[in-house]
Amino acid sequence: MPPLMERITDALSLVRNPRTGADVMAAEQVRDIATTVDGKVRFTLLLAPEDDATLVRDVRQAVEQLDGVSDVRVDVRDPAQREPTPARPAPAPNAMHHPTAPAPKAPGTGRALPVMEAASAPKAPPRVPDPVQYPNLGRIIAVSSGKGGVGKSTVAVNLAIALAKAGKRVGIMDADIYGPNLPLMLGVDAAPAVRDEKIIPLEAFGIKVISLGFLIEKEQPAIWRGPIVMKIITQFLRDVNWGQLDYFLVDMPPGTGDAQLSLVQATQVHGAVIVTTPQQVSVGDALRGVKMFERTAVPVLGVVENMSWFENPETGKPIAMFGSGGGERLAKECGLPLIGQIPLDPRIQEGGDTGRPIVDAEPDSKASKAIHLVAERVMQRLDERYP
């Protein structure tokens, strides 16, 4: 049977708005679909004043009749209303914490996010939550990039392992909710256990890791937005049993969207690392990222240029494959230090695809050494800022 989320979206695609004749999925009238492990489904329906209210019943019925669905909750919202900002989640435990809640399902059998019970559309006026301190997480570092595909996750994972190899206690959270790829890169993919109302992170290469990829059904459409993103991030910070860490890395989605804002609203981020590539002619995207962190009082620790050069296997000389100077230009323009240049190395991609990051697989490679250098500089910059 296809995953529940797919069946829900398929069922909703058959529901037509009598006023427009369009199906509610194609017309983007349904938002923020969330499921729990025990079959509770919740979503928002945008219902304009001129729409027929029977649409609420129709969408509910379409989902209720699906196998495995135990409860359906439809939050109706006027599309003219501004998207609500969630109030800070109440400390009270939600579905995931319920002692009788079933454990997450095994991998590949239709996992669902065990977090959505409390994800109600707030009735109170929107307010921005106060950041919460999580002293057990140590220094919180956001690894970010202006664009996708520059190697941000690769840098985050290898940096985390390099810090662990330096004797630090390290955790990493995949906030790249639109394309969580830490499970693949670290070769771990299982539904984490829940013990004493906390999620137990998985461990790989000496680091603790949690990813939405462990919890959602595969191929789930990327429709996490606004309030739901905030919920996920808060739960990953608060409801995962991280133990005491020295460094907590957050692999951000590219750009400056919901997740970036949610993270800085949810907690104090001690520093950000911006990953870029040499060919980034225009530094505009990355610059916007830097500005966003600065606006939210998150110090940017530096710029890492990835895929900086390629070593000619015959001569051992570096070749600038993709032009040069992008990282330096960005660093200069933002008044930031360039804290590392990582070469293009096919073994990095191999390591990413096979779940054996290069810092572990090829510790003596130039790429690994460059990453260790980044780790040292990150630690140093944080020590300077937070003596």
Ligand SMILES: Nc1ncnc2c1ncn2[C@@H]1O[C@H](COP(=O)(O)OP(=O)(O)OP(=O)(O)O)[C@@H](O)[C@H]1O
């Ligand atoms: N220095 C490198 N040398 C060779 N391949 C690399 C290097 N850095 C990253 N890659 C490869 O490039 C691809 C993109 O990397 P990655 O997924 O880390 O990028 P990203 O910026 O996190 O992308 P997105 O945000 O879109 O997920 C991957 O296949 C990765 O293995």
